[in-house]
Amino acid sequence: MNVHIDEHKCVASGQCVLVAPDVFDQRDEDGIAFLLDASPSPGKRDEVREAVTVCPAAAIRLEDE
Template sequence: MTARVELDEPRCVASGLCVMAAPDVFDQRDDDGIAIVLDEHPPDELLDEVREAVSLCPAAALRLVGG
């Protein structure tokens, strides 16, 4: 099963910690800073960064499924 990143956008508080932890997987919208998932199915070599982003999210808006 391929890992999948999920973002609960209404919960996002635009802290940017996900972008700092995994810049190849996350970005932020210019107008309000809300997170954007660039790669819903990141490659295995980025999963540690995604796990860190999930753990750092102050709003618990991120989830890694199957990874």
């Protein structure tokens, strides 16, 4: 699994960080999300899929390997 964030779509809600804090974080200056781990381990995949679902801007995209 590869994770991508469209920073232009991100509305800085922080939902991804709440759901998967080992994969996502937010910039201090504007709250825009960024990736801590673009290829999370299998144990984190459910959290990442939930982050995709709860993102209000649909800014997170997954590519399955």
